[in-house]
Amino acid sequence: MTTQRVISRTDTTSSDLDTDYKWGFTIDIDSDVAPKGLSEDVVRLISAKKGEPEWMLEWRLKAYRHWLRLNYEEPAWANIEHPQIDFQDIYYYAAPSSGKDAPKSLDEVDPEILEAFDKLGIPLAEREKLAGVAVDAVLDSVSVATTYQETLEKAGIIFCSMSEAIRNHPDLVQKYLGSVVPYGDNFYASLNSAVFSDGSFAYIPKGVRCPIELMTYFRINQADSGQFERTLIVAEEGSYVSYLEGCTAPARKQHQLHAAVVELVALDDAEIKYSTLQNWFPGDRDGQGGVYNFVTKRGKCAGQNSKISWTQVETGSAITWKYPSVILQGDNSVGEFYSVALVNNYQQADTGTKMIHMGKNTKSTIVAKGISAGHGNATYRGLVKIMPSADNSKNFTQCDSLLIGDKCGAHTVPYIEVRNPTAQMEHEASTSKVSDDQLFYCQQRGIGVEDAHYMIINGFCRGIFQELPFEFAMEASQLLKVSLEGAVG
Amino acid sequence: MTTSTIRYPRYHEDFQALAAIRPGPSWLVDLRAAAWDRFNELGLPTARRGNERWKYTNLRPLAAIAFESPQATDSTGGLDAGTVRSLAPWDEAWTNLVFVDGKFSEALSTIAPAQNGTVCSDLASALNGNSGPVRDGLAQLASFDDDAFAALNTAFINDGASIQVPDNAVTASPVNLVFVSTAGPQPQVTHPRTLVQVGRNARLTLVESYVDLTGGSNFTNAVLEMAVGQGSHVDHFRLLMDTPDGFHVGTSRVLQGQDSSVTSSSFTTGAAMARNDFLVTLDAPGASCDLRGLYATTGSQHIDNLINIDHAKPHTTSRLFYKGILSGKSRAVFGGTVTVRRDAQKADSRQTDKNLVLSHEAEVDSKPSLLIYADDVQCGHGATAGHIDQDTLFYMQSRGLDRATATKMLIQAFAAEIVDTVGVEQVHGFLETVFAGSIPAESVVFGGRP
Numbered sequence: 044m045t046t047q048r049v050i051s052r053t054d055t056t057s058s059d060l061d062t063d064y065k066w067g068f069t070i071d072i073d074s075d076v077a078p079k080g081l082s083e084d085v086v087r088l089i090s091a092k093k094g095e096p097e098w099m100l101e102w103r104l105k106a107y108r109h110w111l112r113l114n115y116e117e118p119a120w121a122n123i124e125h126p127q128i129d130f131q132d133i134y135y136y137a138a139p140s141s142g143k144d145a146p147k148s149l150d151e152v153d154p155e156i157l158e159a160f161d162k163l164g165i166p167l168a169e170r171e172k173l174a175g176v177a178v179d180a181v182l183d184s185v186s187v188a189t190t191y192q193e194t195l196e197k198a199g200i201i202f203c204s205m206s207e208a209i210r211n212h213p214d215l216v217q218k219y220l221g222s223v224v225p226y227g228d229n230f231y232a233s234l235n236s237a238v239f240s241d242g243s244f245a246y247i248p249k250g251v252r253c254p255i256e257l258m259t260y261f262r263i264n265q266a267d268s269g270q271f272e273r274t275l276i277v278a279e280e281g282s283y284v285s286y287l288e289g290c291t292a293p294a295r296k297q298h299q300l301h302a303a304v305v306e307l308v309a310l311d312d313a314e315i316k317y318s319t320l321q322n323w324f325p326g327d328r329d330g331q332g333g334v335y336n337f338v339t340k341r342g343k344c345a346g347q348n349s350k351i352s353w354t355q356v357e358t359g360s361a362i363t364w365k366y367p368s369v370i371l372q373g374d375n376s377v378g379e380f381y382s383v384a385l386v387n388n389y390q391q392a393d394t395g396t397k398m399i400h401m402g403k404n405t406k407s408t409i410v411a412k413g414i415s416a417g418h419g420n421a422t423y424r425g426l427v428k429i430m431p432s433a434d435n436s437k438n439f440t441q442c443d444s445l446l447i448g449d450k451c452g453a454h455t456v457p458y459i460e461v462r463n464p465t466a467q468m469e470h471e472a473s474t475s476k477v478s479d480d481q482l483f484y485c486q487q488r489g490i491g492v493e494d495a496h497y498m499i500i501n502g503f504c505r506g507i508f509q510e511l512p513f514e515f516a517m518e519a520s521q522l523l524k525v526s527l528e529g530a531v532g
Numbered sequence: 533m534t535t536s537t538i539r540y541p542r543y544h545e546d547f548q549a550l551a552a553i554r555p556g557p558s559w560l561v562d563l564r565a566a567a568w569d570r571f572n573e574l575g576l577p578t579a580r581r582g583n584e585r586w587k588y589t590n591l592r593p594l595a596a597i598a599f600e601s602p603q604a605t606d607s608t609g610g611l612d613a614g615t616v617r618s619l620a621p622w623d624e625a626w627t628n629l630v631f632v633d634g635k636f637s638e639a640l641s642t643i644a645p646a647q648n649g650t651v652c653s654d655l656a657s658a659l660n661g662n663s664g665p666v667r668d669g670l671a672q673l674a675s676f677d678d679d680a681f682a683a684l685n686t687a688f689i690n691d692g693a694s695i696q697v698p699d700n701a702v703t704a705s706p707v708n709l710v711f712v713s714t715a716g717p718q719p720q721v722t723h724p725r726t727l728v729q730v731g732r733n734a735r736l737t738l739v740e741s742y743v744d745l746t747g748g749s750n751f752t753n754a755v756l757e758m759a760v761g762q763g764s765h766v767d768h769f770r771l772l773m774d775t776p777d778g779f780h781v782g783t784s785r786v787l788q789g790q791d792s793s794v795t796s797s798s799f800t801t802g803a804a805m806a807r808n809d810f811l812v813t814l815d816a817p818g819a820s821c822d823l824r825g826l827y828a829t830t831g832s833q834h835i836d837n838l839i840n841i842d843h844a845k846p847h848t849t850s851r852l853f854y855k856g857i858l859s860g861k862s863r864a865v866f867g868g869t870v871t872v873r874r875d876a877q878k879a880d881s882r883q884t885d886k887n888l889v890l891s892h893e894a895e896v897d898s899k900p901s902l903l904i905y906a907d908d909v910q911c912g913h914g915a916t917a918g919h920i921d922q923d924t925l926f927y928m929q930s931r932g933l934d935r936a937t938a939t940k941m942l943i944q945a946f947a948a949e950i951v952d953t954v955g956v957e958q959v960h961g962f963l964e965t966v967f968a969g970s971i972p973a974e975s976v977v978f979g980g981r982p
Contacts, residue, residue: 120584431892446907449875459898461917464889473912474904 060294060327063528067294067324070159074183074265077136083107086237089136093206093240096213106226106236117230121393122422122454123362125298125335133300135238137183137265156180156187160260163291176287176514177202179243179259181272186241191255200284201246202257205273208244215246219277223306223343223370231302231337231364235271239304242272247282247313256512261290261303263323263334269300276306278313280346285316287515291359292324295332298361299324302337311346311373316354318511319367320519323359328529330389330418333361340367344376344402352379353396354510356519358526361390366424368397371405371433378407381507385523386419386451387530395425395456400433400466407437412504413444414523415451416530422454429466436463442472445503447496447530496531497524539575542598543721544568547687550601554690557662560670567676567686574680588865588897589836594779594805599721599751601688602633608640609633609714611745616640620710620741620771621962627652628708629693634722636691648701650736655692655725665696669727673757673785681781681809685723685755692725695738699731699761706737706767706956711754713778715746721753728758730766732789739959741771744778749804751779762789762816766796769959773966774802776831781807791818797954798825798854799963800835811840814848825854826950829862829894836865843872843879846906852883855950857943858894866898870913874905883913888946890919 060067077088086107090100115130160180177191179202186204195202201212208216226236243259263270278284292299301323307315317340326333336359342351353367369378380396398407413421423442444453455472477499485495501508501520508516538544547568555561576595577586609632616622616630629652630640636654643652658666676683693709711724730736738758744750752774760766774780780803786794798808812821827835841850856864864887872879887896900913920942928938954960 120582444902444904446904446909449877449907451907452903452905454904455902455913457899457901457915459896459915459917461887461889461896461898462894464892464894464919466889466918468915468917470898470900470915471912472900472902472914473910474902475910476907 060296060331061329062294062327063525064294064324065525066163066291066322068162069293070155070264072153072155072264075138076134076265076268079134079267080131081133081135081238085135089238089240092136093209095209098217099209102221102226103237106233109227110230110233110237113230113233121364121424122420122456123364123391123393125362128300128335132267134265134268135271136240137268138240156182159262163260163262176256176258179204181241181243181259181261183263183265183268183270186243194255198251198254199248200251200253201244203244205239205242205244205275212244212246215277216244216275219275219306219308223308223341224304224339229339232304232339235273235302235304235339239271239273242274242303244274245276245284245286247278247284249279250281252282253284256285256287258287258289261288263292263299263301266295267297267299269302272303274303274305276315276317277308278310278315280310281312283314285512286318287512288317288319289322291322292334294324294327297332299334300337301334303339305338305340307342307351309342309344309346309349309351312348313346314350315342316352317342317367318515319355320515320522321355321357321359321363322522325359325390325526326361326388328388330361333390334359335362336360336364338365340365341370342368342378343370344373344378346376347373348375349373350377352510354381354507355383356507356511356522357382357384357392357394358522363392363394365394366396368399369407370399370401371407372401374402375404376402377405380409380411381510382411383414383504383507383519383523384411384421385414385526386416386421387526388417388419390419392420393422393424395423397426398428398438400429400436400438403432403434403436405433405436409438409440410506411442412507413442413453414447414500414503415444415453416447416527418450420452420454422456424456426458426460427468427470428460429463429468431462433463434465436466438466438468440470443503444474445500446474446476493531497527500527539572542600543684546601550688550690556659557667559667560659560689563671564687564689567671567683570676571680571683571687574678574683576680585838589805589807589834594751597719597749597751600716600718602635602716602720602722608637609712611640611712611714613640616710616712619712619743621708621739621956621959623705623958626705626708628710629654631691631709631711631724633712633714633716633720634691634724644705647703647705649698650701650703651694651696652707653694655694655727656690658694663694665729666694666727669729669757669759673759673787674755674783679783681753682755682783685725685753685783688723689725690723692727695728695736697730697734697736700733701731702735703737706739708739709741711740711742711752713744713746713750713752715748719749719751721751724752724754726754726756728756730758730760730764732761733763734761735765737767737956739769739771739956741773742780743773744775747775747777749777749779752781754780754782756782756784758784758786760786760788760792760794762791764789764792766794767956768794768796769954769956770796770798770808772800772803772806772808774806776802776833777804778802779805782809784810786812786821788812788814788816788819788821790816793820795822796824797950798837800825800827803833803835805834805836807836807838809838811842812850813842813844814850815844817845817847819845820849822851823853824950824953826947827854827864828857829864830860831862832860833862837867839868841870841881843870843876843881846875846877846879848876849880853950854885855946856887856896857890857947858887858896859890861891861893863895863897866900868899869901869903870911871903872906872909872911876906877908879906879909879911881909881911885915887917888920888943889917
């Protein structure tokens with residue numbers, strides 16, 4: 044392990060990138076990085092660095108060996124194009140080095156890191172703007188701070204970084220880790236299982252309604268590093284939790300890889316609401332740089348009457364490849380997926396969901412809105428699968444796409460598999476441009492073309508934004524505006 | 533011919549035999565050879581992973597059978613005229629071309645006097661006469677570069693139908709193609725090829741029927757190529773009535789010129805595995821197509837519709853409406869892709885697939901996709917699957933209809949939405965009697981598991 048000073052070299056910073064991305068700064072901190080490339084030694088090193096027990100290392104190695112057998116064959120079915128990723132040219136572990144062990148309190152956290160998160164609008168001090176939200180801040184590969192620990196502890200809720208969870212709550216982690224997304228699930232999930240460095244763990248005990256929102260903020264800082272975090276949320280019987288996730292990265296010319304895994308488990312009568320504002324660096328106007336976002340997110344409604352709801356606003360990343368899914372195993376369980384995916388410039392998004400109906404009377408709702416501008420391509424790809432055991436299950440799917448400009452593309456690829464006659468399945472999709480009549484009406488009332496577009500697009504996404512917690516909804520609407528800059532007019 | 537290994541010796545043997553018996557003109561020899569090589573390279577698409585075009589249809593049972601080409605028998609195959617007339621829509625005033633086991637049967641066919649210069653003949657004679665239009669038209673639309681079944685058919689081009697409609701010609705009476713399979717000692721394969729060339733401002737009604745009389749595992753690998761010129765209109769009907777053990781792969785390729793319109797209706801029953809692979813390319817402004825389909829499966833049947841519409845130019849319109857009725861342990865697959873290419877502005881498209889699932893073991897797999905690369909478009913699609921609406925049934929019962937009658941009426945009404953769009957009286961009548969009878973009413977289940 045080497046300690047390396049991260050220097051913001053001019054060729055990797057935003058100075059010569061043509062972008063409006065305002066979260067693109069880098070910070071200058073000491074970083075612990077593992078040598079570039081992936082090998083069994085790196086996997087062992089990551090595990091050792093985190094002081095993990097033997098079973099965890101074994102699991103990582105199993106995943107790594109499985110991944111090796113895949114022979115660098117990335118899944119090729121998505122509607123995305125990118126140059127071959129060199130998996131040996133990536134730092135798999137980068138951590139802000141604190142000089143000593145993990146910081147005991149906020150006071151011990153590097154002030155530069157605190158400032159960085161402050162600048163991102165994520166105050167780690169328990170105060171003001173995001174009061175009432177417990178934040179786990181993850182910088183590069185590790186969690187740097189988790190706020191409101193005390194409040195949560197009082198309610199019996201465990202909310203900490205994954206590394207801490209492995210050390211302090213091994214039984215829970217061992218029981219649930221990989222239970223929804225097994226290490227052999229897909230190429231990127233296997234990679235993540237082998238090298239994941241941190242992430243968040245939340246456990247809501249029986250009958251507890253989580254009093255505040257839980258949030259993890261992910262930030263990539265280190266150049267040429269991949270971020271591989273792993274999140275696990277377990278909601279025991281009759282509990283409720285709302286979890287938010289936000290992310291940004293510096294603007295760099297090189298592409299960066301982000302391959303996360305999120306697993307949710309909802310037991311009887313439990314509800315998990317998971318909201319994402321994905322704002323990784325999307326690349327500049329010419330498609331230079333940007334994050335490759337290959338994420339596996341899946342929830343399991345394991346218990347009866349359980350509910351899992353995914354809401355995502357995807358405005359960032361050069362490539363988005365993610366399909367937050369729900370396995371509706373318990374009878375009467377409910378799965379929801381609300382999504383806004385926006386692509387501008389040369390961004391590509393292939394995103395959607397999978398709803399696997401297994402229990403009786405299970406219901407799922409899918410509402411996906413795609414907005415394509417510039418040279419962007421947005422694809423909705425979804426699967427609704429009704430198993431023979433899913434009597435009286437229902438699905439409603441609506442996918443709408445808006446096109447802005449004649450160089451972009453909007454695609455809808457739904458897969459519908461029905462194996463039970465009592466199921467009711469409905470799918471609707473539409474694709475069109477912003478209506479000339481609506482634009483004309485706005486302009487005639489004195490609203491400029493650009494503002495009129497924002498207004499109409501905001502209205503188009505309104506149904507999704509309403510599913511977001513209030514602060515997030517405001518931010519999402521702002522993000523949309525920034526991301527669309529230059530697309531109209 | 534390269535020295536690469538022969539992957540399908542049975543097909544290869546028959547391919548060589550055909551080349552020896554019916555070599556045809558030299559361009560045909562070359563075409564067949566190129567197609568054979570391509571087929572041998574591609575192989576049948578049996579892969580179960582990463583094989584998106586055949587995601588829900590397993591071709592291994594088909595690939596496992598060594599089908600043989602039918603032995604030359606007398607051209608009626610022992611059928612009499614009366615039987616043939618009852619197998620498919622028929623009218624004495626039409627031009628009826630009958631093919632028995634892939635071979636044109638002059639004795640069973642009735643050819644109406646030529647109308648306005650329209651040429652209808654069997655493909656074998658057209659090839660023998662080295663017809664110019666046939667030479668120029670064959671294999672132009674049905675590319676075999678990445679399609680093993682089109683390649684196999686092209687390697688075996690020998691018989692089928694050839695139809696040329698000149699400019700401004702209106703063929704008042706339909707052209708009726710009836711392909712009949714009869715029993716052979718072994719499972720048989722036929723590769724009928726149909727070439728339709730319609731000039732400008734012309735009109736044609738075309739009926740294709742595929743019937744299997746054997747109850748055995750015959751395989752029909754049909755290809756239709758149809759070019760529709762500027763301002764022309766074509767009404768097309770495709771009826772497939774296969775046996776429960778039969779295999780059918782139908783590849784249809786339609787290219788439309790400016791302001792042309794095509795309506796095509798497909799009706800499918802039977803078959804251990806039937807595939808209806810239909811591609812319409814709207815290649816000039818003003819072109820429009822309206823594709824409809826009805827499929828009914830029962831037992832362990834499997835029907836796979838892959839309907840693609842390519843909006844290649846601006847101001848094009850497409851409508852697609854398919855419906856399925858499933859019972860038994862059957863499976864229906866609907867894959868439809870509407871593509872709007874870059875700059876094909878003002879495209880207007882609507883795609884719908886509705887399924888009525890009547891049994892617990894049946895499965896519907898529907899994948900209606902949209903790939904849109906232009907912004908000024910109106911495109912939509914919808915898909916539904918479900919059983920008979922209980923409230924409707926209750927209402928009908930409350931009016932004194934018994935449950936069985938009410939159910940049957942509702943199934944018929946579901947089918948009627950497609951059947952009643954058929955404007956050709958004889959086809960409509962045939963569908964109502966013969967085809968409707970093959971829609972099962974048994975094994976209908978309601979509510980939860982029995």
